[in-house]
Amino acid sequence: MALTLRHGVFMAPFHALEEDPTMCIHRDLELCEWLDRLGFDEAWIGEHHSAGFETIASPELFIAHAAAITQRLRFGTGVVSLPYHNPLMVANRLIQLDHQTRGRVMFGAGPGLLASDAMMLGIDPSTQRDRMLQALDVILRLFRGEVVTETTEWYTLVNARAHLLPYTRPHPEVSVASAVSPSGGRAAGRYDLSMLCVAAADGAAFDALAANWEIACRIAAEHGRSMDPARLRIVAPMHIAETREQARENVRFGFRKYIDYFNNNSPGRFPVPAGTDPVDWFVEKKLGVVGTPDDAIAMIERLQGQQGEFGVFLQQTHDWADWEGTKRSYELYARYVMPHFRGTNAARVASYQWVGENNVEFSGKRQAAVEAMFRKHEAEMARSGGGS
Incomplete structure (x- = not known):
């Protein structure tokens, strides 16, 4: 049976340096309310401590507020950078949040993605993936x-225990980030976790999609399990409008700053040639969508063609x-893209087509019924003397 695709967002977030940061945070909260009203399924909130744009340092704090002002949207930490935290503290924060949200947290x-975060903490980036697995x-x-009870080079636990067990049994859904390297797939397969592919449309990450999932499936099989594609999430950026021309006009507002931010962190991440329109270059390279709902549908179907079935598409x-x-x-995404993948209009379309295919017959019967009513009325009037 085919999976029904679910829909959400991955909120790093990305806010330009000249904007008021307080307003940015509250606008992110307002976006969560908007997504909840539109019927999106989930939102994943990032953790970053440097580089200026990605302004949420504690996804747990943000989620606690966002969950209180929404009704059904589920929230995930996207992600907690485990090498930066004592694992007991992380477990206790997530368990508390699980109780506060009554099970709406993942x-x-x-x-940890930004090397600048690790450097401020004196952490060698080459140790981060091993430390993530330990934690x-x-x-x-x-x-x-x-x-x-466990001692490593970076934490010590002595008779450590969570004095609350999770609200969600046995525990909230756990997902591990995956980009280009196989570390995420290895962890997901070993521990029976979900996978969160955080840059699926981006060059090498797109090429690695199927390979990393295959790694997860192989390692899961070694442990007597199978990976569930319904728990695979794929992230890509898009902006849509009624027309491609309108979408391109809209993104002139902040697209160049987005490109510059990534190149400031990682030189050459988006190597837009001098004199080239960055939007044209981005769309041509298929790194995301600037277009219409139909373009959004086409990109998701391209990702499905590369990966196979997956459970959730997350807009960056x-x-x-x-x-x-x-x-x-x-x-527009909620009005036109989500119904396409959910199949919510299948019955309406079938009904429309059925009526169209039989409209001559149905119209004839309707007209006959009207004429019969006139004849009945006239007959009754004649029997009663014309109503005088």
Whole structure:
């Protein structure tokens, strides 16, 4: 049976340096309310501590507020950078959040993406993936109620236990970040976790999609399990409008700043040639969508062709367009893209076609019924003397 695709966002977020940061945070909260009203399924919130644009340092704090002002949207940490935290503290924060949200939280874990974050903490980036696995192993044991005594080069736990067990049994859904390297797939297969592919449309990450999933499936099989594609999430950026021309006009607002931010962090990440329109270059390279709902559908289907079935498509949030254009993009996605993948209009389409195929017969019967009513009325009037 084919999966029904679910829909959400991955909120790093990305906000230009000249904007008021307080307003940015509250606009992110307002976006969560808007997504909840539109019927999106989930939102994943990032953790970053440097580089200026990605302004949320604690996804847990943000989620606690966002969950209180929404009704059904589920929230994930996207992700907690495990090498930066004692694993007992992470487990306890997520368990508390699980209770506060009554089960609307998911736990996304990763090694930490920005090298600048690690450098401020004196962490060698080459150690981060191993430390993520160490911490993840402990957190899963704490979620299960185990008592952990363990000493590593970066944390010590002595008879450590979570004094609350999760609200969600056995524990909230756990997802591990995956980009280009196989570390995410290896962890997902080993521990029976979800996968969060954070840059699926981006060059090498797109090429690695199927390979990393295959790694996860192979390692899961070695442990007597199978990977469930319904728990695979894929992230890519897009902005849509009624026309491609309108979409391109909208993203002039902030697209160049987005490109410059990534190149400031990682030189050559987006090597737009001098004199080339960055939007044209981005779309031509198929790194995301600047177009219409049909273009959004085509990109998701391209990802499905590369990966196979997956459970959730997450739009990467950004400020390519102004606030009104951004909200409109999500509205168009909810109106036209989500129904395409959910099949919510299949019965309506079938009914429309059925009526169209039989309209001559149906119209004839309707007309005959009207004429019969006139004849009946006239007959009754004649019997009663014309109503005089």
